[in-house]
Amino acid sequence: MPRTVRRITVGTVMLGTIAAGTLPATAVQAMPTTPATDREITFTVDGTTTYGTLHIPAHRRGQKMPAVLLLPGSGPTDRNGDQPPALTPHTLAKLAGALAHDGVVSLRFDKYGTGRTGLGAYAGRPETLDHPAFVRQAATAYRLLAGQPEVNRRAVRLIGHSEGALTALRVAVAAEPRTAGVGLLQPLAKRFLDVLAQQLHDQLAAAVAAGQMSRQEQLTLGRAVDRAVADFRAHRPPDTSAMPPALADLFRALDGPSRRYVETIDAIDPVAVAYQLPRRTPVLLTCGTIDPQVPCHMTTPLAVALERAHTRGPGRIVLSGVAHGLTDPANPDVLAPATLDALGRFMRYGAR
Structure with a gap:
């Protein structure tokens, strides 16, 4: 989502002769025999080698487990969900x-x-990179995940955070094998530039409420934002003449090498994509009550579309006290309990 302002580590289970002898045979058999591991993986799509991490939990030898492809938010967000060094x-x-x-x-x-x-x-040629390229990259990763020897290919899901939720939706429409579920966490729930404009309008309103600008200034800048968005969609350079430097710089950056990406992602309406999902696909959609980037009211049209598309x-799920990063600001180092509860409900729903 555009920003307008700036293991469990499971050790090998060691069963000595005494410990094993004190447990029922069925309990011994249920113990994981293969420790958790991170496997570095690579795959090639459109002439580029992509690097990733496959995490395999501790499990019984030969066990087939459910799996999830995790997709990150906007900007230079890496496999861990970070934009180092500033945002980690x-x-x-x-x-x-x-x-x-x-x-x-x-x-x-x-x-x-x-x-x-x-x-x-x-x-x-970074100016040629578009959103469909990211969808192809994610679809290739999904097929690779489904083919791993430890994975139950009938239980592979997609989870996307923020902008990654739109990528997850697009992959899910034609996923092979069919996805067992789609998780949309604090998603890009409207067209890209509509979300950006809404965020800017909300910030202008907050500045007026805080006495930092006048109502007339808000109206002037709001019209300038809407005009710049209209320019983008008409394939014109955005008019930034009535904007302060920071806001003008934002639109000029969008008009740079990433313009094709912005235009191609803005052309996609998440609501329209939701109607294309296979019927009865299990879906989780979350919004946080303290998330200014994707406030809950912004997700309502998407939630309605998912219901009308006959998803399950x-x-x-509204996450009380949860911010855009899926955490409680009072304890930002861990996922909020509400996030974990929603994730657990999603993974249990329709499990095969």
Whole structure:
């Protein structure tokens, strides 16, 4: 989501002769025999090698486990959900850890422009990188995950955070094998530039409420924002003449090498994509009550579309006291309990 302002580690279970002898035979058989591990994986799509981490929880030898492909938010967000060095919330790494605790395999990867993957084949022509390229990258990762020997290919799900939720939706429409569920965590719930404009309008309103600008200034800047969005959609350079420097710089940056990406992602309405999901697909949609980037009211049209598309639960879950990064600001180092509860409900729903 555009920002307008700036393992469990499971050791090998050691069963000595005394310990094993004190347990029923069925309990010994249920003990994990293969320790948890992180496996570095690579795959190639559109001439670029993508690098990722496959986390395998502790499990019985030969066991087939459910799995999740984790997709990050906007900007240069890497496989862990970070934009180093400044922003390191570890959002996807935390999700992978929570899933592993429940015996779920996960795959997360460095998308284009991040981590070891970098721009790859697009390095000399970043202006040609578009949103469909990210969808192809994610779809390839999904098929790779489904083919892992430890994975139950009938129980592979997609979970996307923020902008990654739109990518998850698009992959799920034609996923092979069919996805066992789609998790949309604090998702891009409207067209990209509509979300950006709403965030800017909300910030202007907050500035007026705080006495930092006049109502007339708010109206003037609000019209300038709407005009810049209209320019983008008409394939014109955005008019930034009536904007203060920081706001003008934002729109000029969108008009730079990433313009094709912005135009192609803005052309997608998440609500329209939701109607294309296979019937009875289990879906989780979350919103946080203290998330200014994706306030809950912004997700309502998407939630309605998912219901009308005859998807299954758990549906939309409102996370009380949870911010955009899926945490409670009072304890930002861990996922909020409400987030973990919603994640658990989603993974249990329709489990096969």
